[in-house]
Amino acid sequence: MAMQAHPVPEVRVLDAAENAVPLLLGELREVVARNARPLVSFATGGTFAAFFRSLDAELRSGQIDGSGFVGTHLDEYIAFEPNRRGGMVHELTLRCPALRDMLARGSFLPVPCHGAEGSLRAHEERLARAGGIKLQFLGIGRNGHVAFNEPGASFEAGFHVTELAETTRADAAPTFVPDEPPRRAVTSGIGTILDADRVVLCAFGRGKAEAVKAMLQADVSHSCPASALRSHPNALVLLDPEAASSLDAAADVAS
Numbered sequence: 001m002a003m004q005a006h007p008v009p010e011v012r013v014l015d016a017a018e019n020a021v022p023l024l025l026g027e028l029r030e031v032v033a034r035n036a037r038p039l040v041s042f043a044t045g046g047t048f049a050a051f052f053r054s055l056d057a058e059l060r061s062g063q064i065d066g067s068g069f070v071g072t073h074l075d076e077y078i079a080f081e082p083n084r085r086g087g088m089v090h091e092l093t094l095r096c097p098a099l100r101d102m103l104a105r106g107s108f109l110p111v112p113c114h115g116a117e118g119s120l121r122a123h124e125e126r127l128a129r130a131g132g133i134k135l136q137f138l139g140i141g142r143n144g145h146v147a148f149n150e151p152g153a154s155f156e157a158g159f160h161v162t163e164l165a166e167t168t169r170a171d172a173a174p175t176f177v178p179d180e181p182p183r184r185a186v187t188s189g190i191g192t193i194l195d196a197d198r199v200v201l202c203a204f205g206r207g208k209a210e211a212v213k214a215m216l217q218a219d220v221s222h223s224c225p226a227s228a229l230r231s232h233p234n235a236l237v238l239l240d241p242e243a244a245s246s247l248d249a250a251a252d253v254a255s
């Protein structure tokens with residue numbers, strides 16, 4: 001009898017990274033149209049910079065109604081309050097100032113940045129009261145991390161405090177010059193990410209190619225935290241040709 005394979009996320013290879021922007025805006029529009037004030041969780045890495053510029057324009061022009069959803073995000077460096085330079089919320093609101101307005105109105109829920117256990121459980125309860133995450137945007141680290149779930153992370157965990165991998169710190173370093181990049185962060189766990197109704201992961205550039213291959217075509221393994229997504233029934237992966245360049249040609253990918 002054939003074994004039931006892990007469901008593989010839908011994978012689309014785009015001609016260019018910027019072609020993801022209308023697709024990501026479309027994902028947001030659709031979840032807002034289908035749900036009453038859904039909770040949408042954003043990824044804050046550079047991968048989503050162009051998306052956030054467009055989102056800001058759409059929120060300001062009213063093409064996307066900022067009162068139509070509640071926002072949150074994946075992770076934050078320890079002790080980085082929303083207004084501290086280099087922090088995830090700070091970077092996010094620089095790219096998308098309209099989200100700063102949502103933060104001020106209480107409709108953007110920042111990850112508690114001090115890591116106290118009670119604050120993490122309270123944050124999870126807030127997310128649950130907001131209906132749970134309907135749409136989760138996600139990037140991937142070149143070591144296969146998702147949020148700050150570094151290689152070896154549990155696939156079941158909720159929000160927790162974690163040590164950052166050296167590749168993660170090296171990638172973050174330019175933002176913090178002349179200071180050292182942070183060593184610890186609060187992160188959404190893979191369990192929380194897998195609980196989202198829909199997950200849309202983007203990876204662009206040659207530097208992500210090996211992580212993308214491990215995510216999609218190696219065994220599901222803690223050595224590539226993103227491979228946990230292969231057990232998600234409603235995940236979409238958007239790649240540019242460079243990020244897709246290590247995938248086997250036989251891959252079940254659309255363009």
Ligand code: PGA
Binds near residue numbers: 046048140141142145
């Ligand atoms: P990036 O980060 O979007 O800045 O490449 C992605 C990640 O590390 O998850």
